[in-house]
Amino acid sequence: MKLSDKIATYNSSRPFYTFEFFPPRTDQGFENLIPRISRLSVLNPLAISVTWGAGGSTRERSIDLAGLTQSEYGIDTVLHLTCTNMLPGMVDDALRAAKVRGIQNVLALRGDPSRGTEHWTPVDSQFTRGIDLVKYIRSSPEFSSHFCIGVAAYPEGHPDRETDEDGSLNVLKEKVDAGADFIVTQLFYDADPFLEWVDKVRAKGITVPIIPGVMPIQTYSSFLRLIKLCGVKVPPSVMAALEPICHDDQLVKDYGVGLAVDIIRKITSTGTIKGIHFCTLNLEKSVQLVIEKLQWAGSSPTTKNKLIADAPGPMIHVQLTNSSDLVIDPTTATNTATSALTSKQTSDPDPGRGELNNAATWDDFPNGRFGDYKSPAFGAQDQWGGSGLSQYEGLSEWGHPKSTDDLTSLILRYLHSEVSSSPFSSLPLSPESLTILPHLEQLTKRGWWTISSQPAVDGACSTDEIFGWGPRGGYVYQKGFVEFFVEKQDLEKIEKKIKEKGQGWVHYFAGNLQGECRSNVPDDGRNAVTWGMFPGQEITQTTIIERESFLTWKDEAFSIWAEWASFYPPGSEERELLNSVRRERWLVSIVHHDYKRPDALWTFLLDGEL
Template sequence: MKVTEKLTQAHEDGKAPATFSFEFFTPKTSQGVQNLYDRMDRMYDLNPLFIDITWNAGGRLGTLTTEMVNVTTTVLGLETCMHLTCTNMKLETIDKALDSAFQCGCQNILALRGDPPLDGSESTGVFRYAKDLIRHIKSRYGNHFCIGVAGYPEGHPEESDLDKTIEYLKQKQDAGGDFIVTQMFYDVDLFISWCKKCRAAGITIPIIPGIMPISTYAAFFRRAQWCKIHLPDHFFERLEPIKEDDSKVRDEGVKLVAEMCAKLLQSGCVNHLHFYTMNLEKSTIMVLRELNLVSKQQLVGMDTRPWRRSLNPTRSEESVRPIFWSNRKFSYIQRTSNWDEFPNGRWGDSRSPAFGSLELCDHELIRHTPKKALSLWGLPTNIQTLADLTVRYLNGDLNCLPWSDSKVTHEIDLIKDDLIDLNRRGVLTVNSQASINCCPSSDKVHGWGPNDGYVYQKQYLEFLIPSNRLDDLVDEIGTINKESGYNILTFYSIGQEGEFTSNARSSSTINAVTWGCFPGKEVVQSTIVEKISFMAWKDEFFSILKKWISLFRKDTDPGREDAISFIESLVNDATLVNIVDNDYVGEPNTRIFNVLRKLFPIAE
């Protein structure tokens, strides 16, 4: 959705007192990019109206911005605005960037001139000014893109006459600019005065103030000097005495910036705040909390699925997902991008020749460096040490596991103790969900979709066990199903190279494990268990284990060889199993655990 449309929806009839957005810059390393994706996804839970990504500022590749916009829009489902500069830029590069944004579903561009050549020479780019770039975008894409432009409340380093900068800003609006994002500032009175001058000059598009949180005194002073902005006396009075204590500076800086933002909002000149995060989150979040915006702000156009919807137009109607990738949204979207793009709203077409292929780059299997992986997960040398690692994850002491990108949520609270118990018994749990019968869709933990419905879940458990114990498990499931009179428990199992085993009625059986009922709508079937996607997930899971082995470095502890031997034994001798309890009413959240407790007693 366009930024201007989101602003209008958010503020119509005084619906929201204030909204906000975040800017991120492109990191210099691959690992930095992966870590930033995690931060972006986490900060998006605060419900910003949008995020924007700078144009290759410090990036390692000329295409890094477009790659990141593609990921944030398509994989993470974040409303994204792409910066695009034109100074020293070839027309081919500009058009490739615009086409990439168009194809992935991005609808917002911040059109900038960019910094001139350092040697003082003229730009070699095809466009000299931002207004020329705006006209080009309009000529190629019409009104598809919502175009943002830069504003300078205290003048531009190359133009000291404030009236002239406002005149230039008006020209960018007349060329097709739809909204303004300003340079950072700390003098609210100067900003308010500038806004009034802009309106008097005929500038009518939304003005969004750029807010720079204060993290350290040195950074605060350096950025102000670099941008040549005025610092009010009371900022110095409150920060100078504590400038050697970064913690105190940040706390006081939060108060100062929050006071500044509150005055801005009270002035009536603006109703939206754009935070320059510098790829950090703490200071920005502290300011939002101080302003009471974090708890009150709600994302406009809230999704109706228990996952964030991809903004890629070819996947926007995706309505069903296999549960196997619930904790690995990055690899799920990327590896399924060629599964015939989810025709007819289905989760994929098994007839496609691309279906199920494993073509993931190495960093997408485990998005951590060897050093980081070692600090997170150590060197597990037996099933108990790996189970202990999983228990730490379940308790919230670890944010991720090799096979899980996401931090554990309160959704597991209903079965958390049982999951921990299974791991203590040597059953390594990989993925799970509790059974839910007719939970209000407004529930803060298990709810999803519109607030006037009810959601349901079957208990699901995915785990790893020694292959030589599979027959015992199958026999026990068979006994329970015979007593029940039908397949109350259905399962899939397979090892790395083993034979697929299941008691499902046919290979094409699709079992819904999450669904919702809402007034005036068909039943929404959101997550499923299904053979072909399970086989694809099996390939990925065992590839993750192999990738983990490759991260064990020779210069680590002597336990490296033992850890390699142990993980290799999992790859070669373990079986991946999932079980669905189809009775989500009669015996919720106990039947599957009781089966496994019987087969895997705690060692004396």
């Protein structure tokens, strides 16, 4: 059903809400997102939306996920669609695929230009802005009457555009006049400016529903990254409340829930805002708590969803022959399987429980970049799926590197806090990495460009200002870890030393752009490199390094070199250098398992000649 029609006929006593999900990067994450959506569907959202990913990078998974929720389970789904990197014909292909699956709603976006703004050019000249998608769909006899179209709005201004507020409102009106049926806004953390913006939107003659984006704060570090990435303004009172509790993940989560509740109550109290768009980042607990505290749970919208969670009976794994596993409750899956599906019984309804990690803890403390690759939230980025690279930042902070010495100098400047970001980190060097700064500096001076690391920690208090995380009264542990880019000859020397002198204490992964992967980790090996012990809880593993997560990150890491290179004109020395690094270097990830010796990893790597 079209979202605009559902909103027009919505007659519940409480505001409606929608949930946003992104397609996980791994098959296991995709598999385990389905029961998560199932659990959240019990809250009866009016619809869910599925993001498209930066530059259409997840287009196949996006359509797969949206198709499953819409055609298989009857949850009205909004498919995000962007202009970026859409080859001629791809828009038609995506719209037809959505139509075949019964999807009647799309969110038309230009998309963040993952190759930089100054030199970015549309792949298909028909589509350079979100309005182009709106106009195209509305002018098409094949698609016009079928689709309800949403567009994005930025109450605090688009982070990549210098248009003033009146200009932004004019752009929004153009999109609505072109045929948009509803508006979804960028997230915000200050209700008063948002309500003022709504008044200005209405004064422009824009009457379609406005659905504000709300994202509960999950962790302090992810919050800082997100507000920088999205250009979100944060009231001083919010920062003042977070700073004293920033090292207690549970208190930050609790505050995030309370703040979201307060914002929602304020913006819905006037009667102007009829619904909320929850940006879940594929996390479920905070959204559930917000809805419970609002006392919205149990109120049913006009159309109930078919997908029911927690029903009795065994679970069935359903294997897609060309994609991912799903977990489906057979009591609600009657007649939904197709000939492309084959089912198999499983004895473990919770694939994350036991010796590997408990699925219930996957997202409690998602502070590790790797996390658990089986988690639906593995690899989460920002609300619209952006990469986080900024051309302005790249040119102003990272300059114009023309040699490998320039790149070494840039990494050293980042390590010494002379620049506040690097292509591989939107935030300054973390306090814990500062404790191993001399070692990172030595590696970088060798031409081993470090991009990620952590020191060994043996039972620091969970409230420790540098190493702590999780609830109070616990202890946290870390194995020494480092990740860097090297030339092939150096990789071979490292491999030889690990083989001859590692004595089983050192594990590594190495991968290149061409898809080669080297490792001394068994195929099914999983290295927990961060874990915590807390009163009344199982051991929680927040950062796990194994082949699947490394390969997923490796692909992203090499794409970052390409994005950075695209900030410079074709044929320039900078672009040629960065592209050659991407082609020739290897990404190496090394873990030393002796966490009781703080210098074990660094002594192994830096003592003696390689």
